Amino acid sequence: MSYLRLISKNYPLLITRTCNQILKRNNGFIVLVPEIGEENYSPIGQHELPEFNNFTIEKCISAVGNQGLAIEKSLKILEDEITSKADITDIFKEVLDPIEEITTGLENTWGLAKTLYLGNSSLMPTKSYLTIHDRACRVRAQKFNSLPVYYSIKRAAKSEAQPYDDQQKRLIQKFLLEGRLNGIEVDGAQKFQLNDHIIKLSENRAKFHNNVEASRRAFQQNCNDPNIIKELPVSLLEMLSVDRNQPATKGPWKLSLQPYIIKSFLEFCPDHNVRWNVWQADVRKCSRQADRQYDNSVFLEEIRFSRRQQAKILGYESYMDMSMETKMAGSVHNVKDVLTRLRESAKPAQDAEIASLQTFAEKIGYHRKLEIQDISYYRRKQLIDLYDFNEDVIQEYFPLNKVFKNMLKLSENLFNIKVIERPAVNKWHEDVKFFEVFDLQDGKEPLGGFYVDLYARDEEKTIAAVNTGWMVKMRSKSELTNTRPLLAIIFNFKQIAEKSVLLNSTDVHNLFSKFGLTLQNIICNSRYNELSGSSNVEWDAVDVVGNVMRNLLNDTEILKSITAHYSNEDPLPEKYITAFLQNQKHLAGFNLCRQLYFSDLDVELNTKKDFWWDIVKELYPKYHSVELDKKDSHPCSFTPIFSGEWGGAYYSNVWSELIAADVYSAFWEARKSQNPDDFAEVGKRFRSTFLTCGGTLQTNEVFRRFRGRDPSPKALLHNLGLSSPELKK
Structure with a gap:
């Protein structure tokens, strides 16, 4: 599973390019990473390079836990200071600069964890990385969801007392946009409605994703006919090989509906009927035209509805x-x-x-x-x-x-x-x-x-x-x-x-x-x-x-x-x-x-409320010189926009x-x-x-x-x- 897939799976509400969530600050509990090892261990500093020979998973998890606690404590102190002051005279020296100073350490440790997860999974297994990623995302989100921080920045943005340069204006705009898109200005009954739609959105996106993965696994087609595999490159045969201990050219081979396999197979398969069978299985999956137990049509419409409601509550037309x-x-x-x-x-x-x-x-x-x-x-x-x-x-x-x-x-x-x-x-x-x-x-x-x-x-x-x-x-x-x-x-x-x-x-x-x-x-x-x-x-x-x-x-x-x-x-x-x-x-x-x-x-x-199939029928001919198959249901497995970030x-x-x-x-x-x-x-x-x-x-x-x-x-x-x-x- 790739890093991007991990993010999409665990944090489906990614409105901006920042890992933000709407957080309830008064829910009475915080989920903590286990505190293990050296309390002051920092795997990566300002200029020095990491010492990988001194690196352990336990130390990294411990660092993220300790840094997270330090940020939460410092942010709470900063919020109290903002609240107690009659006025903020310098938003950067009093608010934004301190936030950057207290969050840098965690960002660095998180970056190291990402690198090792992709570069050496023996040093950073998936389960350990998910622990770090989850904790770091939650902590990072808090600075954008702090009411005292948000409203102090908003007042500063309106003030003409201090002229800001381009970078300062850009940073102010970022904090305000992050907070607004995460519903920080929404209150009362609408706050509960927004949270409810976001929870349902997350649940339906997960169901959509799981159905697609299950449908891909469910389809298997033997691919051992010499007339079919004769043009397939060795790299594709390796992916299709049932026994990875055997040479790729020996077989047997089995086809699945993973996108990278389908793309390559259609490019090299010489048999029209086999191409059609694989293609139709791919574009009809997760729909009523295929196995109904994985039908995503309802989840697709539920996701669209929750997004419309989310946008409406936040003040947008769509x-x-x-x-x-x-x-x-x-x-x-x-x-x-x-x-x-x-x-x-x-x-x-x-x-x-x-x-x-x-x-x-x-x-x-x-x-x-x-x-x-x-x-x-x-x-x-x-x-x-x-x-x-x-x-x-x-x-x-x-x-x-x-x-x-x-x-x-x-x-x-x-x-x-x-x-x-x-x-x-x-x-x-x-x-x-x-x-x-x-x-x-x-x-x-x-x-x-x-x-x-x-x-x-x-x-x-x-x-x-x-x-x-x-x-x-x-x-x-x-x-x-x-x-x-x-x-x-x-x-x-x-x-x-x-x-x-x-x-x-x-x-x-x-x-x-x-x-x-x-x-x-x-x-x-x-x-x-x-x-x-x-x-x-x-x-x-x-x-x-x-x-x-x-x-x-x-x-x-x-x-x-x-x-x-x-x-x-x-x-x-x-x-x-x-x-x-x-x-x-x-x-x-x-x-x-x-x-x-x-x-x-x-x-x-x-943008529209029309049923998804009606939208497909209208758009497809505008962009294609070939006809739309009447059972083509590709939106039902369009994961980038329904379960991914896009x-x-x-x-x-x-x-x-x-x-x-x-x-x-x-x-x-x-x-x-x-x-x-x-x-x-x-x-x-x-x-x-x-x-x-x-x-x-x-x-x-x-x-x-x-x-x-x-x-x-x-x-x-x-x-x-x-x-x-x-x-x-």
Whole structure:
């Protein structure tokens, strides 16, 4: 189970990016973590690095317990002081600064626990991490749910006695928004109603999630026909293998409905009937069209109802409108407008793509009308036919060590930094490396540091089904507590036989993305922990920096600079450069429309009261060139928005890609000028805005400082090959 899954399962009410809950402060009891071990043990301080050889689970749990108690005690004292004062003359010195000082220790210990949970589960097993996570979330929530703290900040925000700078205003706004969205201003009967809806929402989300998991486990189909498995890659056969002690190519194999398996199986299964059977089982699960014991239709509508009531009590027209409080988009109208504008280009492109794919399928012997479950299989075949795309061959030019080394070099040149490895530090495994980042203009002290743990260790690392990796904050920057940022990048890359660890195209993009987020958290010039790096960045913009780093791989010069064949250092051939780049654009209209459809579905489900099936019937044809199956019930297992974090926020993926594409277009324009200084200047400007500002400014303002205007969808469409605009216009 991944870290994000753990959060979603245990804390389903995540309105903002902070782990907050509505707490009853007068319920008469507090759940405590066992107090074990050294009372003053602190596993991670301000600048020093953790001593992993002195680390124990008991000490970490003890530290969280002691730090939690200290925070609760200090917060109670602070509340009493606020209440006893006639007036707060300096909200920062008297309230906000003390809160940051008393909470830093717990944040650091929690960050260490997250890192070890993902990097070495023998040091931090799941059960122990859940204990720490639960305690830390509860303690963290209290500072945002304190009535004396909230109303003192609210009075200060209205006062004109003290002028606040941008960071101070941003921190004030964060505390007020967190409190308001958690219902701190609601009282009387409405308070009880709100709590009741939140409890029911949590219960129904858990039931929804459990039904999906049970339905996935219930479906099992033998997959031993040689005609079915003949095109399946070894990596997929490993996932399907019944006996993991046998070679993956020996079998037997059994299919399940886990998303990562379904996606890969439909891409490689050559049999139409088998593809249809697996697809229909997947989209009909948890509905009345399948096994009714796992029917989620009622829970889906109950979740929507509770969200509507929650939003209404908090003063919003809909749950989607409430969600906009923490988004860069700002309003439901803006989201719908962008989805529509993108669809106007993507849908005609999709129509042409599906027609072309139909012709190709017929050419290689498939004489039926393409259905949705056929698309990925023939897309893969067409990509090979058009561009000779062979992932196994291409990844031989992306050895992990070389890609990582050249990624650091690229970042140093673009952002005027120096990344230096420190080998003689204590680590949780011998494979782990530690680096410090220095500013070349003032390189006396490091800006911060990061651990890198890239290799799979099945016996001790948390394994995610899809190896997208993690960027974990172990410690955030805070000038107030003189704290430098400390982070960890964790992946599970596997070695292939006698070869070096080789990265496929998705791996390379994910590595660049996580490193971009790491730099944002290290370079950020924030005075406050709560605004540092990606903290307090709007949900729909939090992945912008990572996506910009991904987009840099669209630059052929950069792509060439990071690659070489693992065995002989040969450069990446031109035909494979083309294949690498076209892989991102092939069937771009279809892929984008799928993203837009699910984004709009989330918007409509959290805006309207219509029955979910009626909403699906209306939306589906707008975004698809293939027909909707009458028994397709995919919303009944749409876990990201009904049991995960992304209800009212699913469009965020498209939005962050749009913003990142527009940011990258500045690099693209600079490259066209053929003046190296222009490209370097864009990198400098990117550092001074997106990497430096982090959560200290609204992303709209950060973008304007970088681009000199508001964002446009043109660059995203250009990146995907759906239009060819002159981007400067």
